[in-house]
Amino acid sequence: MSAEVERRAFGRRVAELRKERKLKQEELAAAIGRTASWLSQVERGVQPVNRLDVLRLLADGLGVSLQTLRPDAPEASTTEAEQGREPNDLDHARLIISGHAVPEILLAEAQAAPDNLPELRTAVERIWELAHRSQYAELSMALGTVIPRLERSVRTAPEAGRAELWLLLSKTYQALSAAFVRQDEPDAAWIAADRAIHAAEQSDEPLQAFASIFRLAQAFVRLRRLDQAEHSAATAANALKRHVEKTPDPQALSLLGSLHLVLALVYARAGNRPLARKEVEQARKVAGQVAEDRNDFNLEFGPTNVEIQAVSIAVELGDAGEAIEAGERIEAEGLSTERQSRLAMDLGRAYAQRRQTGEALEYLLRAERLAPELIHTHVAARNAIRELVLIAGASASPELTALAERADAQP
DSSP: OOHHHHHHHHHHHHHHHHHHTTOOHHHHHHHTTOOHHHHHHHHTTOSOOOOHHHHHHHHHHHTSOHHHHOTTSOOOOHHHHHHTOOOOTTHHHHHHTSSOSOHHHHTTOSOOOOOOHHHHHHHHHHHHHHHHTTOHHHHHHHHHHHHHHHHHHHHHSOGGGHHHHHHHHHHHHHHHHHHHHHTTOHHHHHHHHHHHHHHHHHTTOHHHHHHHHHHHHHHHHHTTOHHHHHHHHHHHHHHHHHHHHHOOOHHHHHHHHHHHHHHHHHHHHTTOHHHHHHHHHHHHHHHHHHOSOOOGGGOOOSHHHHHHHHHHHHHHTTOHHHHHHHHTTOOOTTSOHHHHHHHHHHHHHHHHHTTOHHHHHHHHHHHHHHOHHHHHHOHHHHHHHHHHHHHHGGGOOHHHHHHHHHTTOOO
């Protein structure tokens, strides 16, 4: 049997299994982190699928075994599968949240020792700087020291000084949750956000709990638990609306606007264009009340950030022209490297949707220069790069091929 005939037979098999499960191409593609056009090419026998990890993704997305999908696929042992797992820059951070950070405290076998509070404040500020710069490897190593110190301090410090320590711990877990979301580790992001909520409640600063709920909603979005994301964000937003009617302080408004943006993303992922646009407009109104770009709770909420997020929402909805028109007008130099890189990435995704490979590559390379780790690990960025390689085919430029290799985004 020729390779072309084999590809077509495999494509028909994928399409049959997908239809049996009543999945649309867009739904299956989203579930496995690929684009609908890639899946369409697979089902038509145009795009070969030879890599074992991609075959496993397809099988998992279809809810069948690897051998059901492709009978001649090799059976890999658990050990082989584990050995094939690629290291992640936040692997060390995953270990930190795997269990209790200071188990000896539970047995009262550790001596209470005063910690340097100013030093801890500086360390937590540094954690967020690394998160905003998307420097995840350095962030992971820094957290390995900071989290155990804070977990120990909140349990051994005098009662009068514990509130600020709980606050610093909540901020740290929020940073970790945000980083896990960006590196597509949503299960770990969920754990970190939940711990951030608990720590915030002990800090006597209730708005920090709402900031932690924002992180939790983001984790649910990445987990594709859209109902949970909607519930957590909407209930928090409704409570904040009542609060700001009485006390319209900028910090609470920043939180409220950010929650509207999360809801916009939820509805965009669900394909609900009217509700997604409604939430963006709600965020714009709140940003108008804030009237400046701020960084309360490390949310970077303000008029500029709302427009950056509006570009991202437009890309999610497939409105590439709107995303490009709006994104090209945004001046984001005053925001963090992560936000600037995110805007460039989304513009690259928008141009890729329009099959304008030159412009798409230009923006993706710009995003990579700003924050390499973000582009190399972000699912949407890698999908866009993979799509460009498919569009270009044999005529793919050396720059595009090299970017695909760096991001491990080859078809």
